[in-house]
Amino acid sequence: MDIRTQKTFEALFALEDIRETLRQRLPNVTGPEDESSILEGVSKVRKILDDIEAGTGTPQVRKIASNIDIRSREEMYINIQPIQAAGRLTPEARKALIAYGDGYSTCDACRKPFRLDKITSPPIAPFHEQLASFVNMDAARVIPGARRGFQAVASTLVEKGDSVIVSGLAHYTEFLAVEEAGGVVKEVPINEHNLVTPDATAEKIEAVKKETGKLPVLVMIDHFDYQYANEHDVKSIAKVAHQYDIPFLYNGAYTVGVMPVDGKEIGADFVVGSGHKSMASPAPSGVLATTSEWAPKIFRTTQMVGDVTKRKFGIKEVEMLGCTLMGSTLIGMMASFPTVKERVNHWEEEVKKSNYFIDGLLAIEGSKVLSEYKRKHTLSKVDTTNSFDIVAKSHKRKGFFLSDELSSRGIIGEFAGATRVWKLNTYGLSWEKIRYLLDTFQNIADKHEIKVNRG
Amino acid sequence: MDIRTQKTFEALFALEDIRETLRQRLPNVTGPEDESSILEGVSKVRKILDDIEAGTGTPQVRKIASNIDIRSREEMYINIQPIQAAGRLTPEARKALIAYGDGYSTCDACRKPFRLDKITSPPIAPFHEQLASFVNMDAARVIPGARRGFQAVASTLVEKGDSVIVSGLAHYTEFLAVEEAGGVVKEVPINEHNLVTPDATAEKIEAVKKETGKLPVLVMIDHFDYQYANEHDVKSIAKVAHQYDIPFLYNGAYTVGVMPVDGKEIGADFVVGSGHKSMASPAPSGVLATTSEWAPKIFRTTQMVGDVTKRKFGIKEVEMLGCTLMGSTLIGMMASFPTVKERVNHWEEEVKKSNYFIDGLLAIEGSKVLSEYKRKHTLSKVDTTNSFDIVAKSHKRKGFFLSDELSSRGIIGEFAGATRVWKLNTYGLSWEKIRYLLDTFQNIADKHEIKVNRG
Numbered sequence: 001m002d003i004r005t006q007k008t009f010e011a012l013f014a015l016e017d018i019r020e021t022l023r024q025r026l027p028n029v030t031g032p033e034d035e036s037s038i039l040e041g042v043s044k045v046r047k048i049l050d051d052i053e054a055g056t057g058t059p060q061v062r063k064i065a066s067n068i069d070i071r072s073r074e075e076m077y078i079n080i081q082p083i084q085a086a087g088r089l090t091p092e093a094r095k096a097l098i099a100y101g102d103g104y105s106t107c108d109a110c111r112k113p114f115r116l117d118k119i120t121s122p123p124i125a126p127f128h129e130q131l132a133s134f135v136n137m138d139a140a141r142v143i144p145g146a147r148r149g150f151q152a153v154a155s156t157l158v159e160k161g162d163s164v165i166v167s168g169l170a171h172y173t174e175f176l177a178v179e180e181a182g183g184v185v186k187e188v189p190i191n192e193h194n195l196v197t198p199d200a201t202a203e204k205i206e207a208v209k210k211e212t213g214k215l216p217v218l219v220m221i222d223h224f225d226y227q228y229a230n231e232h233d234v235k236s237i238a239k240v241a242h243q244y245d246i247p248f249l250y251n252g253a254y255t256v257g258v259m260p261v262d263g264k265e266i267g268a269d270f271v272v273g274s275g276h277k278s279m280a281s282p283a284p285s286g287v288l289a290t291t292s293e294w295a296p297k298i299f300r301t302t303q304m305v306g307d308v309t310k311r312k313f314g315i316k317e318v319e320m321l322g323c324t325l326m327g328s329t330l331i332g333m334m335a336s337f338p339t340v341k342e343r344v345n346h347w348e349e350e351v352k353k354s355n356y357f358i359d360g361l362l363a364i365e366g367s368k369v370l371s372e373y374k375r376k377h378t379l380s381k382v383d384t385t386n387s388f389d390i391v392a393k394s395h396k397r398k399g400f401f402l403s404d405e406l407s408s409r410g411i412i413g414e415f416a417g418a419t420r421v422w423k424l425n426t427y428g429l430s431w432e433k434i435r436y437l438l439d440t441f442q443n444i445a446d447k448h449e450i451k452v453n454r455g
Numbered sequence: 456m457d458i459r460t461q462k463t464f465e466a467l468f469a470l471e472d473i474r475e476t477l478r479q480r481l482p483n484v485t486g487p488e489d490e491s492s493i494l495e496g497v498s499k500v501r502k503i504l505d506d507i508e509a510g511t512g513t514p515q516v517r518k519i520a521s522n523i524d525i526r527s528r529e530e531m532y533i534n535i536q537p538i539q540a541a542g543r544l545t546p547e548a549r550k551a552l553i554a555y556g557d558g559y560s561t562c563d564a565c566r567k568p569f570r571l572d573k574i575t576s577p578p579i580a581p582f583h584e585q586l587a588s589f590v591n592m593d594a595a596r597v598i599p600g601a602r603r604g605f606q607a608v609a610s611t612l613v614e615k616g617d618s619v620i621v622s623g624l625a626h627y628t629e630f631l632a633v634e635e636a637g638g639v640v641k642e643v644p645i646n647e648h649n650l651v652t653p654d655a656t657a658e659k660i661e662a663v664k665k666e667t668g669k670l671p672v673l674v675m676i677d678h679f680d681y682q683y684a685n686e687h688d689v690k691s692i693a694k695v696a697h698q699y700d701i702p703f704l705y706n707g708a709y710t711v712g713v714m715p716v717d718g719k720e721i722g723a724d725f726v727v728g729s730g731h732k733s734m735a736s737p738a739p740s741g742v743l744a745t746t747s748e749w750a751p752k753i754f755r756t757t758q759m760v761g762d763v764t765k766r767k768f769g770i771k772e773v774e775m776l777g778c779t780l781m782g783s784t785l786i787g788m789m790a791s792f793p794t795v796k797e798r799v800n801h802w803e804e805e806v807k808k809s810n811y812f813i814d815g816l817l818a819i820e821g822s823k824v825l826s827e828y829k830r831k832h833t834l835s836k837v838d839t840t841n842s843f844d845i846v847a848k849s850h851k852r853k854g855f856f857l858s859d860e861l862s863s864r865g866i867i868g869e870f871a872g873a874t875r876v877w878k879l880n881t882y883g884l885s886w887e888k889i890r891y892l893l894d895t896f897q898n899i900a901d902k903h904e905i906k907v908n909r910g
Contacts, residue, residue, distance in 0.1 A: 002483060004493070008474050011500070013550050015467050018507070020546045022460055022530045026891050027865020030459075038459070042508045045466070046501065052473070053497045064554060065547040065790040068577050071554045073563060075477040087558025091475045092520040095468050097552040097783065099519060099526045103542025103731025103738045108528060122523050144599035144739050147776040155635060168761070172768040176776045179759045180610060187763040276558025276782055283558045283782030284599050284739075304634045306623070308642040313627040321602040321631045327731055327738030328552060329784055335520040410482020436481050 004052055005075040006059050011048040013061055017041055073412055078433050081413030082379055085427035086258050086278040089336065093280060096335035100328040107326065113315040116323035116330075117141060127334050134341060135256055135271045137263040137289035139299065141317075142275075142325040142333065146253045149272035149288035150177035152319035153218065153249055156298050158183035163208045163216040165246075167196045167232065169225035171253065186216060193372060194228050196221060198236035205244050220249040223261075228371040229254060229379035238267035247294065253277050254379065256287065257340050258427060259347035269294050275329075280336035282329045353434045354378040354426050360438035365451040366390065370421065378427040389419040391448040405444045411437060459507055460530040461514050466503040468516055472496055528867055533888050536868030537834055538681075540882035541713050541733040544791065548735060551790035555783040562781065568770040571778035571785075572596060582789050589796060590711055590726045592718040592744035594754065596772075597730075597780040597788065601708045604727035604743035605632035607774035608673065608704055611753050613638035618663045618671040620701075622651045622687065624680035626708065641671060648827060649683050651676060653691035660699050675704040678716075683826040684709060684834035693722035702749065708732050709834065711742065712795050713882060714802035724749050730784075735791035737784045808889045809833040809881050815893035820906040821845065825876065833882040844874040846903040860899045866892060 018041035025034045051057030063069060073079055074088060089097075100106070100122075109121040117128045132140035143149050150173055158164060158181035166174050168190040178185050188196050188204045201219065208216050219241040223234045238248040247269035255261050256273025257280065263271040275285025290298050299317045306312075316322040325333075354375045361367050366386030369375070388402050395401040399419040406414060415422045426434060442452045473496035480489045506512030518524060528534055529543060544552075555561070555577075564576040572583045587595035598604050605628055613619060615637035621629050623645040633640050643651050643659045656674065663671050674696035678689050693703040702724035710716050711728025712735065718726040730740025745753050754772045761767075771777040780788075809830045816822050821841030824830070843857050850856040854872040861869060870877045881889060897907045 004485075005474075005477055008470060008477060009554065012467060012470050012474075012553050015463060015470070016546050016549045016553070019460075019463050019467075019530065019549075022463065024885065026887060027532055028457060039508060042504050045504055049497050049500055049504075053494060064550045064786075065793055068551060068554075068786060068790055071557075071560055071563070071577075074557060075474065077482055081559075081563070083562070084557065084559045089556045089558070091471050094471045094474075094553070094556050095519045096523060097556045098467050098471070098549070099464065099523075101544045101549050101552045101737055101787065102526075102529060102539065103544070103736060103740075104536075104539045105526055106738075107538070108526070108536075122526075144603075145776075145781075148599075151776060168764050170761075172757075172771055173777055175759045175761070175766075175768060176757055176771060176773050179757055180773050180776070185759055185761065187761045189763045281558060282556055283561075283784060284780060285558075302627075302631055302634055304630045304640055306625075306630070306640065306642045308644045309623050311630075313630060316627055316631060318631055318635050321600075321606060321635070322628055325739060326600075329738060331519075331523060332556065335523055338520055430479065432481060 001059070001070070001072045001076060003057055003059075004055055005072050006070075007048050007051045007057055008075075009070050009072070010061050011045050011052065014041055014045045014048060018045075077407070077410050077412035078429060078437055079413040080411065080424040080426065080437070082423040082425045083277055084413065085378065085425035086280065087276040087283070088280060088428060089282065089332065090280050090339045092335040092339065093282065093332040096331040097282060097328045100331040103327055105327050106330055115315050116326065122331060122334070124330065124334070127337065130337065131287050132289050135252070135261045135263045135273065135287070135289050136265065137268070137271050138292040139295040140287055140289035141299065141320055142330055143286045143288050143320070144325055144329075145284035146251070146272045146274040146277070146286040147173035147177060148284075148324075149270070149286055150174050150220065150249070150251075151180060152288060152298060153220075153270050153272075154178050154181040154183060155319055156300075157217045157247065159217075163212055163214070165201065165204055165208070165216045165219040165241075167221050167225060169194070169196070169222065169227050169230075170220070171222060171226050171251070174220055174251070183217070194230050195372070196232045196237065198233060198240045201237050202240045202243075205240070205246070215244055216246055218249060219246050220251060222251040222253065224254040224377050224379070226254065228381050229377035230372045231376045234268075235266050242267060254377065258344060258350070258378070260344045263289060270298070275333050279333060279340050281333035285325055285329050285333050350378050350427055351376060353429065353431065354380065357426050357434055357438050358382070361441060363453045363455070364442060364445045365453065379423060379425045381421065381423045383421050385420045387445065387450050388448075391450065392419040402444070405447075406440065409440045411440055456514070456525070456527045456531060458512055458514075459510055460527050461525075462503050462506045462512055463530075464525050464527070465516050466500050466507065469496055469500045469503060473500075532862070532865050532867035533884060533892055534868040535866065535879040535881065535892070537878040537880045538732060539868065540833065540880035541735065542731040542738070543735060543883060544737065544787065545735050545794045547790040547794065548737065548787040551786040552737060552783045555786040558782055560782050561785055570770050571781065577786060577789070579785065579789070582792065585792065586742055587744050590707070590716045590718045590728065590742070590744050591720065592723070592726050593747040594750040595742055595744035596754065596775055597785055598741045598743050598775070599780055599784075600739035601706070601727045601729040601732070601741040602628035602632060603739075603779075604725070604741055605629050605675065605704070605706075606635060607743060607753060608675075608725050608727075609633050609636040609638060610774055611755075612672045612702065614672075618667055618669070620656065620659055620663070620671045620674040620696075622676050622680060624649070624651070624677065624682050624685075625675070626677060626681050626706070629675055629706070638672070649685050650827070651687045651692065653688055653695045656692050657695045657698075660695070660701070670699055671701055673704060674701050675706060677706040677708065679709040679832050679834070681709065683836050684832035685827045686831045689723075690721050697722060709832065713799060713805070713833070715799045718744060725753070730788050734788060734795050736788035740780055740784050740788050805833050805882055806831060808884065808886065809835065812881050812889055812893050813837070816896060818908045818910070819897060819900045820908065834878060834880045836876065836878050838876050840875040842900065842905050846905065847874040857899070860902070861895065864895045866895055
């Protein structure tokens, strides 16, 4: 870790120690011991600031709670890790984590009817309305990860043995959500371009009907899949689903929070998004949005009555299990939300940068992109079997030579050791970083005598 | 907010802004603009430190992301809120939130077999082993809240129409988990001491068998209930359940993380704990632990096979939906764990403080404790209908007079406006704070001419 990054963490931690003294003292009373502890803390931070300013000093704190390293990947590297890019926090979310870290911090002003999405201070209730309108749906709830959204929908719609249509490129969490509900996934085969088409979906629905004597109960398709980040024609697929009166779940784990998503325009009955994947939010977080038609079913309130006490908890929603996402995870999501709402308007620029990088990678002879090209997303699957892997074959570090070369130049997040098929994500990198990233890959190619066709 | 607390937050936030500059720059290159931005940042923090030292200055930052207030309840007040006390973060957890806030921060070194609980860096895999042994069970998983543990167990064991035995004081999330799984809760009536007894449990099991022709499939009892925090004889109740061959779920939301819990000794088949309620952890977090007998069922891996692609995700656990608790929520939990492991050994001292306070409250004439007395927990339900509520009746602020009196003296977390039956939690308060708390209540009584029987 460079010393400035190290010292920035040390200063943050030293301030948390001062804060702890404030927490331990009696209210509004600072005794002599507290006073001297605060003054010591301040003087410690001052010294650290000297080091940040001058770029001097040696690391004083290496671990959190004795066995957890300080994580500095985002400060030290350009991170192209496929799933981390759009989950990186905004500074506002980081401040929210600082202020709202305590477990039930969201619950200070919880009043009747005692449900998370009704709390107005902090402004959780209006956030839920904004979330729904952000994806142009009627109602939304926050959830601990997109998978918990699939689960809530599957648990509501799927009876034992029911079929659910998913993509041949479906994420494993869709498999699990269906399995947990007692259903069976039926995959739509992908075509030669690695795309799920409306026609193939219709054929699959017919085939399932023929095979099982029953229509599938849900069609659940990823707008951009996790494998190639290819764009699938969700709007036409939703139309097909509706022709059979089957509800459509739009999996927006790779879209909600990075590009504009209009659930109504798509014809989605359910929109699921991931906070930690695409909404610059702490994990586990996400959103489940639906229409006013489906809201009473998915967000149905409990009907259970205690047989002895006659207790009812009528306001609590069964699939949400009551309150869903408390504390700093939610407040972090809320703190990033203004930035997230704005950034989706710059998606085309992000795609432009993605293509700029991919074009430059393709200029390295033998390199291929396995995702659809031109890219429509910042996540891409590439194949360097005939470029970097040739070097790896005769290199003593094997595939790790590329990781070594990249990390020594400040790039991280490719799958360490992989030089054949691997994925990367350029989301959120500035043009300056994109150019640096590309130059680095091309320079590594030069160094290892792979021809680069510079334009 | 007092100015020192305010300025401590401002310093933390200003350091996050410096950190953001480090994140935005090219790796290891600090251009002239970055340089001047860092130096400006440092000089800003220095001025804030002057204010912290001298206790001077005026607030410069009032909101996060324009509409979220800075939360300073733990710095400014003694917080007796019933569910927040044992979820307050340790300084280590707060540092973990700072370093690991980014969404998928836990996943940097995720390698085969690609499951959260197998990651060794940060040390997530050993943490899982320690968690299991902490509650003396064979296997454990982290989960996004205790309710997700009830859900996983209910979803595994409960078929449509099955009965599940719960306490007449069961938490609503147990109701919901059973309802979501298609089951029906059957309450054990509580006795005149507000306790669930083994005999009453046996009777209820017999009654359910008679009524439905089938034994209940699960007995799920809170060791300390959320209403009174009375201790229920879980060990004997587990024995009863086992006499009928029914598995027993120990709800440790109010115990795991504050007092020693020995799942095997209790005879629990499942132990569920709450991170944000009792383990000084960010929300939503928790633990589900089980025996080696039950682990293969509750943590069963997916059997689903893609019908077209033949894809299998064999390592992923169905009820966990794969990975459960990523990012800073988990790392915060891990960072607090050494403290949590240690603090359970001081439970008796916590109970002593609880009783000290309750005794002092009872000395205020007309006050009653509705929870079992002597207290065995730090959460208590009290009744001040014949003390503070008498004042409230003729006070222009009604019940809020008490909140006003308390908050002006630095105490917060009682249910604002409530002067009849309300709950409080003294967990984690130092003796100094406990004495201050008690003196404050008695002084308020004095002021309003309620007699106090001082010893």
